[in-house]
Amino acid sequence: MKRKRQLGDLQFAIMRVLWERGEAPAIEVHQALLEERGLAVTTIKTMLRKLEEYGCVEHRTNGRQFIYRPAIAEADVRKGMVGDLVQRLFSGDSAALVNHLVQSGEINADDLDRLREVVARKRKERGK
Numbered sequence: 001m002k003r004k005r006q007l008g009d010l011q012f013a014i015m016r017v018l019w020e021r022g023e024a025p026a027i028e029v030h031q032a033l034l035e036e037r038g039l040a041v042t043t044i045k046t047m048l049r050k051l052e053e054y055g056c057v058e059h060r061t062n063g064r065q066f067i068y069r070p071a072i073a074e075a076d077v078r079k080g081m082v083g084d085l086v087q088r089l090f091s092g093d094s095a096a097l098v099n100h101l102v103q104s105g106e107i108n109a110d111d112l113d114r115l116r117e118v119v120a121r122k123r124k125e126r127g128k
Contacts, residue, residue, distance in 0.1 A: 006084055007056070007077060013037070014047055015056060015070060015077065023069035025062075 007015060017032045018024060024032075026048055030041040048068050051057045056077075059066040090096040098115075101107045107115065 006081060010037070010039075010047055011051060011056070012077070012081075014044065014051065015072075015074070018057060018068060018070045019074045023060075023067050025065050025067050029068070 013033055013036070014029055017029050021028070021032075026045045027041060029048065030039070030044040033039065033044065048057060048059075048066075052059060052068075052071075056070070056072050057068045058071045059068045061067070086092060086094050086097050090100070098107075102112070
């Protein structure tokens with residue numbers, strides 16, 4: 001992504017389809033989202049063009065059909081969106097986000113166990 005871009009809900013849904021499939025024509029993206037979104041194929045095509053303008057997707061041609069593929073990694077988008085969320089809602093305090101998730105019950109016991117493992121692994125890596 002050439003510049004930091006926050007993806008809207010539909011843009012993220014389209015990108016998720018492309019990340020899962022690797023590449024797809026607009027009609028396949030539309031079909032993947034049809035039940036969930038109920039949007040016209042023209043709407044999906046417009047969003048794909050906008051995502052290409054933003055540098056999020058690229059296309060190749062197959063006859064007269066455009067085949068779209070992600071130009072950005074899901075992890076990079078997630079990192080940017082989570083960073084923005086932490087900044088906007090928790091004044092940049094990521095521990096406050098985790099505390100909120102724990103206190104609100106969004107993190108269950110299994111999630112806490114996995115979180116402990118991640119924290120232990122990160123501490124070990126930093127100790128080396």
